Amino acid sequence: MNNEPSVAAGGRGGVECVCVVPPTPSAWVGRVEHEDWGFLMSAMPFDTGPGGLFRYCPKCAAAAMRAVGSKLLRCEACGFELYMNPAAAVAGVIVDPRGRMVVLVRGKEPGKGLWDLPGGFVDPGETAEEALAREIREEVGLDVTAMRYLGSWPNVYPYGGIAYRTLDFGFVCEAVGVEGARAMESEVERVLLLEPADVDLGRFAFPSVGRIAGEYIKNIGPKPQT
């Protein structure tokens, strides 16, 4: 998965995927440098993230790992370098035939009790589309039949004392029997079906996921057009 402004279509894992041309370059730059990311970075400076936790070099074991810039740790003893690049994550807007959106109430930290969209981290070797179809099946028991790319937004995901930097890819998804979506695992406390007008973007656990929901509500309309 990447964010290049290209057109691609094809089946992946039985899922029809139609990627559309993303917004204009100026709009794209505006997204990447949006205010949420600046807030997150200032709230979680690098030295309280991986750079603060990974003190020992995984190669020579010296307590000499130092942060160099915003994403690089370098061992001052042996020169080993560890890049802390963003992890890829996905989230899907799923809409039922009446135009209601599937919104999850998170059952676990971070953000327990707050809202979320179905999705999660991309596993090694997966495409973003495969990861999202898998996560939707695991979380709410739906089989995705089509998806369309919305855009990407950076996020910070605090877990186990580490502030993981992620890049969250948003899609609009179609699925059969959306009204039957139900919480399939403990990460999901409840599944809500909400009219877009009732979706409070401020209740999402992560600004990036709120932006994905907001982008759909703002630009796409009540039903996915694939």
Ligand SMILES: [Zn+2]
């Ligand atoms: Zn070292």
